[in-house]
Amino acid sequence: MQKLHLVMGGRVADPQGLEFVDLAKMDMVGVYNTYAEAEEAWRARAQGTVDDAEMKYVIVHLHRLLEPDIELNP
Numbered sequence: 001m002q003k004l005h006l007v008m009g010g011r012v013a014d015p016q017g018l019e020f021v022d023l024a025k026m027d028m029v030g031v032y033n034t035y036a037e038a039e040e041a042w043r044a045r046a047q048g049t050v051d052d053a054e055m056k057y058v059i060v061h062l063h064r065l066l067e068p069d070i071e072l073n074p
Helices: 035-048 062-066
Strands: 005-011 027-032 055-061
Touching: 005 035, 005 062, 027 035, 035 055, 055 062
Parallel strands: none
Antiparallel strands: 005 027, 005 055
């Protein structure tokens, strides 16, 4: 099974949470075939916004959403 990972980010209401303020302004970095590739892209974007506490980037495990009954390591 292909493991897909989405890297995305944007401004959040609370730096401790994941409630994104404006979905129209979300930064969709890309979809990656491996977790390592996704982590590299996430790290690059997150480090670029390190001084802005309201900006947050995340990795979404799309393969877990597409086939939730299959348990796989990231």
